């Protein structure tokens with residue numbers, strides 16, 4: 016198989032007729048980790064949701080391909096089958112569905128009818144990954160995210176990623192709300208997934224996470240698009256100096272998508 020590739024070109028997205036993404040360009044290959052940093056309200060999570068096919072987000076221009084296939088033409092479940100995964104900034108709670116039932120359904124939906132994972136194999140795999148993430152086994156039988164602490168929800172998102180083994184993962188602020196030990200554990204989980212078969216986009220506000228998950232590229236998001244790209248040194252400079260120098264360099268006055276309060 017050729018190298019996995021996710022190619023976003025001039026992507027424009029609106030929510031309720033208000034344009035949020037204004038021409039996002041980003042190409043991610045297998046084996047690469049791309050970090051996206053940027054001030055609040057600049058459209059980072061919107062990019063993640065639009066890629067997953069959230070119905071509220073209307074694509075008004077540009078293109079996205081996954082391994083050469085038109086992603087924007089796909090339904091949400093087809094996108095997951097094509098290998099796209101989103102760890103959400105705010106994971107939802109689903110009462111009545113246990114974590115393990117949810118995961119097994121997600122895996123089977125991806126594998127397709129007649130090719131379901133055996134229960135034994137599923138349990139073994141889930142035990143193994145929960146061990147890596149140092150999650151108590153009770154989380155398997157609790158309802159999906161219900162009553163989970165902020166940090167537990169984030170860990171659970173990474174558990175989903177490790178079980179589904181997607182070719183492209185978008186991790187939206189997986190570090191927010193994690194204590195220092197949990198941050199290391201989650202980073203170890205992401206690093207374990209690192210392979211030429213997989214690409215990762217990490218949205219984060221803090222360079223600290225990138226000490227544990229070394230990115231190949233760092234992008235700065237402002238005004239609904241990527242305005243600057245570089246290597247890990249860019250994240251270090253942002254941590255030390257903030258965003259003002261980027262805005263000055265590019266002549267940006269309002270970095271948001273125009274919703275500043």
Ligand SMILES: Nc1ncnc2c1ncn2[C@@H]1O[C@H](COP(=O)(O)OP(=O)(O)OP(=O)(O)O)[C@@H](O)[C@H]1O
Pocket residue numbers: 030035053054055056057058059060061062071104272274
């Ligand atoms: N469903 C929605 N309905 C209305 N406005 C929305 C919706 N989703 C996003 N927006 C608006 O789009 C803008 C970009 O939001 P987004 O969540 O993408 O920002 P972000 O860069 O992820 O910010 P943060 O760093 O705070 O997470 C914001 O002004 C937000 O209010």
Ligand SMILES: [Mg+2]
Pocket residue numbers: 059060061104187
């Ligand atoms: Mg966000």
